[in-house]
Amino acid sequence: MVLKNFFNKTKCEKKIAEESVNLEVIPSHIAIIMDGNGRWAKKRAMPRIAGHHEGMKTVRKIARVADDLGVKVLTLYAFSTENWKRPKSEIEFLMSLPEKFLNDFLPEIMERNIRVQMIGEKEGLPEHTKKALNKALEKTKNNTGLILNFAMNYGSRAEIVNAIKKMMIDVQEGTLNFDSITEETMNQYLMTSHLPEPDLLIRTSGEVRLSNFMLWQLAYTEFWFTDTLWPDFNEETFLEAIQAYQKRNRRYGGLKGEEMY
């Protein structure tokens, strides 16, 4: 397999050269709960927002390596519906990050043929955040490479409730037949209707929970947790997660090959 723009990181190249990462079995959709920015900053006696700023740099690093490896979708949990409970100054900073990130990175996103998308309630975001996201969504809409999918103002339970409400309206209006509703119908009413389900979920910082993230979509996803704080997460840690994924035996509730006999 020839890598597109392979990053010049010796340790990663070594891992790949040692064939500990199989480039033929790269997860199509990787979802990440980026956690630990605050603790990263605290350890350095810095304000929490410094951790978020550093975390934004990690987003760029991981988007690049995901693109280089041929990942199809990278979904990043950037702001949850619960994050509104944080101090106003931190929220304001988090809401400025898409703008900051896209100002710097959009030319490279275009060069790499990356498509920016988002899931979450866009309408609840401040105007300037929406504007930055809309610009990137519009500008990259015809790109056919990696889908860089930001979950912003996203909450999975709200997403599921909204999907059910939309289905009920469609049943009432006669455009959806109650008896024909299946799991696939549900998939079609979620914000991820156009995406494959995540193959691999990564959560950083040692927390081992889902925090209202893609609850429906993660039903058969492989989970990988690391103590590494998000700002310290890098190409090598990302490859470690992929390597662990490649050792998993995905059975989707069934049995495989020889286990059948």
Ligand code: FPP
């Ligand atoms: C959780 O860490 C992290 C967040 C709530 C924000 C994540 C956002 C980024 C990594 C940057 C996003 C970049 C773009 C371009 C949108 P935490 O603050 O809860 O960490 P803690 O648990 O250590 O306090």
